[in-house]
Amino acid sequence: MNDSPTPVAYFTMEIALEPEIRTYSGGLGVLAGDTARSAADLRVPLVVVTLLHRKGYFRQEIAKDGTQIEHDGTWPVEQHLQRLDATAQVEIEGRPVLLRVWRYDVVGQGGFVVPVHLIDTSDKQNSEYDQTLTDYLYGGDKHYRLCQEAVLGIGGVRILRALGYNSVRKYHMNEGHASLLTLELLDERLRAEGRTAAEPDDIVPLRKMCVFTTHTPVEAGHDRFDQQAMERVLGARKEFEMKDGFCSGGVCNMTYLGFNMSSFINGVARKHGEVSREMFDNYSIDSITNGIHAATFASPSMKKLFDKYIPSWNSDNFRLRYAMSIPHHEIWEAHLEAKRRLLSLVQERCGQTLDENVFTIGFARRVATYKRADLIFNQLKRLRDISKRSGKFQLIFAGKAHPADVPGKELMKRVFDAKRELGDDVPIAYIEDYDLEMGKIITAGVDTWLNTPRPPLEASGTSGMKAALNGVPSFSVLDGWWIEGWIEGVTGWSISTNGGSVDSDHDDVEEAQALYRKLEEVILPCFYRERVRFLDIMRHSIALNGSFFNTERMMKEYVLKAYFT
Numbered sequence: 001m002n003d004s005p006t007p008v009a010y011f012t013m014e015i016a017l018e019p020e021i022r023t024y025s026g027g028l029g030v031l032a033g034d035t036a037r038s039a040a041d042l043r044v045p046l047v048v049v050t051l052l053h054r055k056g057y058f059r060q061e062i063a064k065d066g067t068q069i070e071h072d073g074t075w076p077v078e079q080h081l082q083r084l085d086a087t088a089q090v091e092i093e094g095r096p097v098l099l100r101v102w103r104y105d106v107v108g109q110g111g112f113v114v115p116v117h118l119i120d121t122s123d124k125q126n127s128e129y130d131q132t133l134t135d136y137l138y139g140g141d142k143h144y145r146l147c148q149e150a151v152l153g154i155g156g157v158r159i160l161r162a163l164g165y166n167s168v169r170k171y172h173m174n175e176g177h178a179s180l181l182t183l184e185l186l187d188e189r190l191r192a193e194g195r196t197a198a199e200p201d202d203i204v205p206l207r208k209m210c211v212f213t214t215h216t217p218v219e220a221g222h223d224r225f226d227q228q229a230m231e232r233v234l235g236a237r238k239e240f241e242m243k244d245g246f247c248s249g250g251v252c253n254m255t256y257l258g259f260n261m262s263s264f265i266n267g268v269a270r271k272h273g274e275v276s277r278e279m280f281d282n283y284s285i286d287s288i289t290n291g292i293h294a295a296t297f298a299s300p301s302m303k304k305l306f307d308k309y310i311p312s313w314n315s316d317n318f319r320l321r322y323a324m325s326i327p328h329h330e331i332w333e334a335h336l337e338a339k340r341r342l343l344s345l346v347q348e349r350c351g352q353t354l355d356e357n358v359f360t361i362g363f364a365r366r367v368a369t370y371k372r373a374d375l376i377f378n379q380l381k382r383l384r385d386i387s388k389r390s391g392k393f394q395l396i397f398a399g400k401a402h403p404a405d406v407p408g409k410e411l412m413k414r415v416f417d418a419k420r421e422l423g424d425d426v427p428i429a430y431i432e433d434y435d436l437e438m439g440k441i442i443t444a445g446v447d448t449w450l451n452t453p454r455p456p457l458e459a460s461g462t463s464g465m466k467a468a469l470n471g472v473p474s475f476s477v478l479d480g481w482w483i484e485g486w487i488e489g490v491t492g493w494s495i496s497t498n499g500g501s502v503d504s505d506h507d508d509v510e511e512a513q514a515l516y517r518k519l520e521e522v523i524l525p526c527f528y529r530e531r532v533r534f535l536d537i538m539r540h541s542i543a544l545n546g547s548f549f550n551t552e553r554m555m556k557e558y559v560l561k562a563y564f565t
């Protein structure tokens with residue numbers, strides 16, 4: 001069962017394994033999946049621990065006016081996973097909770113397997129409430145979430161032991177959701193030495209074993225729980241009282257817990273590393289820029305083209321650099337095939353017929369307000385005028401708002417308001433229930449990828465990387481990965497005010513104006529009247545950005561900087 005004596009254990013609350021396995025909500029989960037896929041390709045001995053999320057993240061339906069309707073995301077567990085015999089137990093509010101575990105194999109190109117273990121509390125022996133603990137991803141209240149984190153962190157370490165993973169090289173926490181694993185590692189040490197209370201020195205050896213990745217500067221991404229709630233769920237612990245620990249003023253912060261217990265901490269792009277160092281100035285925080293799994297996100301037609309001109313691209317993503325040798329017209333043909341696939345998806349799912357000759361802008365991601373899906377609709381009249389003067393364009397949207405995110409849902413409705421207002425002048429399609437499969441089809445099939453976050457809140461962003469790999473240039477605010485991937489007019493275009501300074505105050509009206517100007521004066525003329533130049537930008541997107549912003553390069557960085565040190 002246990003192939004490698006000293007694997008790296010990767011703990012994550014969400015992971016995107018297959019579109020149908022609804023154990024992910026957005027970028028964090030897609031990244032976890034791509035991390036596992038690249039680890040398997042590179043034969044890095046990773047084992048993944050996560051929760052089963054039997055009822056998943058919700059399935060989205062959208063009413064005509066843009067109102068989001070949420071359905072249960074139950075998925076056929078038995079069809080996708082194998083149930084294992086190992087069990088473990090964790091105490092929650094003093095109750096023993098029995099944990100079972102399911103397995104999914106991520107198989108690399110050479111056959112190497114990264115096993116994913118999904119913890120399940122639905123056993124009949126557990127209380128009715130405890131049976132629900134591994135049902136919903138990001139559902140329920142704070143108490144439910146804390147219990148889930150106990151199952152993931154503490155239960156996860158115990159499940160690993162039950163599976164025979166007794167020596168693990170590193171524990172990698174994908175965000176603070178998994179931080180409680182550090183308390184279990186501490187307890188294991190005490191139990192082994194027959195002690196009951198930890199001393200500050202006990203943290204030193206633990207730290208060497210832990211790696212923590214922070215994924216967002218947004219407040220909601222940093223879990224905090226009342227100390228009283230922690231005591232009720234986990235029992236009283238000396239660590240809650242520690243000076244300079246992770247609890248202060250009666251509030252415990254899971255990011256600080258992870259930070260305090262880790263020897264390597266990183267943000268997910270260079271800029272995000274800087275922003276995190278400003279936010280948490282007592283810690284040494286490095287950065288490893290995110291990526292995407294190239295073989296997963298290259299469209300079938302692009303794959304064929306890469307196979308023809310860069311035969312080993314798939315086992316050595318750096319070679320995508322040689323995309324410069326692919327003839328322009330073949331890139332266009334491969335792109336057109338991906339575009340047709342997208343337009344037929346739009347036809348099928350929205351009943352709308354879009355024209356393949358029209359410039360198509362894509363915007364698909366979680367509908368979080370800071371991502372500003374409605375920035376482009378700041379002035380509808382201006383959009384209409386641009387379309388008349390510089391050339392027609394159309395927009396394709398997708399994305400779910402978290403069920404509790406009222407402003408996010410309002411934002412979705414504003415997109416639908418704009419869609420109604422603009423009618424046939426600027427056709428807009430909004431595809432329901434954004435998922436991994438759609439993520440592939442939309443990023444590959446549009447002509448440019450729009451990204452308008454409010455800086456510096458986009459820690460990395462990865463959908464623009466999927467687009468780049470498929471020859472689709474980004475048109476984006478300078479934030480996250482785009483600061484690293486952007487060369488104006490070579491790999492795409494920036495949306496910037498104040499001459500491109502990244503830290504300026506951001507004003508929606510001003511940024512919308514900058515967006516309109518560039519769309520009208522640069523991008524549409526290039527697409528319609530200087531096609532060769534546009535094709536050159538597409539080719540550079542692959543060669544310069546596809547070759548770098550992938551999880552193969554990212555995993556190699558984790559191996560060198562974090563895992564095998």
Ligand SMILES: *Cc1c(COP(=O)(O)O)cnc(C)c1O
Pocket residue numbers: 025026027028030364365366434435436439440460461462463464466
């Ligand atoms: C890639 C992807 C994301 C991440 O999008 P960002 O650009 O990072 O916001 C979210 N959801 C799905 C389904 C994806 O495929």
